[in-house]
Amino acid sequence: xxxxxxxxxxxxxxxxxxxxxxxxxxxxxxxxxxxxxxxxxxxxxxxxxxxxxxxxxxxxxxxxxxxxxxxxxxxxxxxxxxxxxxxxxxxxxxxxxxxxxxxxxxxxxxx
Amino acid sequence: xxxxxxxxxxxxxxxxxxxxxxxxxxxxxxxxxxxxxxxxxxxxxxxxxxxxxxxxxxxxxxxxxxxxxxxxxxxxxxxxxxxxxxxxxxxxxxxxxxxxxxxxxxxxxxx
Numbered sequence: 001x002x003x004x005x006x007x008x009x010x011x012x013x014x015x016x017x018x019x020x021x022x023x024x025x026x027x028x029x030x031x032x033x034x035x036x037x038x039x040x041x042x043x044x045x046x047x048x049x050x051x052x053x054x055x056x057x058x059x060x061x062x063x064x065x066x067x068x069x070x071x072x073x074x075x076x077x078x079x080x081x082x083x084x085x086x087x088x089x090x091x092x093x094x095x096x097x098x099x100x101x102x103x104x105x106x107x108x109x110x111x
Numbered sequence: 112x113x114x115x116x117x118x119x120x121x122x123x124x125x126x127x128x129x130x131x132x133x134x135x136x137x138x139x140x141x142x143x144x145x146x147x148x149x150x151x152x153x154x155x156x157x158x159x160x161x162x163x164x165x166x167x168x169x170x171x172x173x174x175x176x177x178x179x180x181x182x183x184x185x186x187x188x189x190x191x192x193x194x195x196x197x198x199x200x201x202x203x204x205x206x207x208x209x210x211x212x213x214x215x216x217x218x219x220x221x222x
Contacts, residue, residue, distance in 0.1 A: 002156065042212060
């Protein structure tokens with residue numbers, strides 16, 4: 001158990017819908033990262049927040065957005081969902097130089 | 112410049128053998144090189160990591176070898192066990208920035 005929690009574990013929704021994925025980082029970790037893992041794309045970095053501020057952006061679609069709240073938990077919002085958005089979404093956290101720890105993931109299925 | 116190239120894509124090893132996975136990077140600013148182990152349906156778990164000021168790091172049966180001049184690093188799993196069967200990802204990052212992942216190696220260890 002990495003100490004990073006993610007909810008929900010599974011999410012099934014329809015095209016065009018909007019969903020919110022939630023992440024609680026390890027206690028004391030200020031950085032939160034979101035990654036998308038699909039079969040043909042590997043682990044793709046989406047976005048990083050540090051202590052509430054956006055720090056880095058990867059290949060995140062404009063339909064996707066994220067935020068980190070004062071209590072350091074983070075949410076990833078996915079809207080206008082398409083079939084191709086079906087993937088595993090991982091949240092990870094770090095305190096800095098000590099390593100990046102991943103949560104168990106949310107499996108999103110878009111039908 | 113941001114890529115991390117990983118090989119082989121898949122690896123089959125006999126129980127008790129040595130598993131070797133290789134990665135190469137281009138960005139000389141990278142200063143943190145972790146390896147992750149991922150079981151199906153689970154989040155990547157941090158296995159071992161190295162910084163470029165050392166050439167080798169060993170933790171139990173897992174060893175990272177690092178060649179700064181060649182911009183290559185590798186994971187050696189000694190005395191491979193069936194329980195080691197998983198997908199392994201190398202990664203690289205600069206300071207506390209996002210991790211850039213390799214494409215993964217699916218390891219199968221047969222009894």
